[in-house]
Amino acid sequence: MAETKKEHYVPQCYLKHFATTEERINVFDKERMEVRTNQDILNVAMKNRFYDLNLFDIYKQAESAEQEIIKKELGELLGTDNIEVALNDIDRQQYIEKNFLVKI
Numbered sequence: 001m002a003e004t005k006k007e008h009y010v011p012q013c014y015l016k017h018f019a020t021t022e023e024r025i026n027v028f029d030k031e032r033m034e035v036r037t038n039q040d041i042l043n044v045a046m047k048n049r050f051y052d053l054n055l056f057d058i059y060k061q062a063e064s065a066e067q068e069i070i071k072k073e074l075g076e077l078l079g080t081d082n083i084e085v086a087l088n089d090i091d092r093q094q095y096i097e098k099n100f101l102v103k104i
Helices: 012-018 055-061 064-078 083-089 095-099
Strands: 006-008 024-029 034-040 046-048
Touching: 055 064, 055 083, 064 083
Parallel strands: none
Antiparallel strands: 006 046, 024 034
16 A cells, blocks of 8 residues: 555545635645645645654653553554564554554
């Protein structure tokens, strides 16, 4: 499966209701405090790799008590007792998105 780069935090199906027939929209960029006109909806309300998670880093940064909870819950989810090996084997950045969110 291809890697997902552009990830919308506002679904495109919502943006389409505000767009012209050419699927263009005017937006206010609150970070730059400016209006951008005639923007393609493919390029607004999105950030590259917005939903990516590095599960291994999250696990390693957790306190030992939290690591035990993570081991138990992710172990059940992944179907394994050896969470360290499982976390190294999976696609660290897009595993959740590719294996679980795609089913929703």
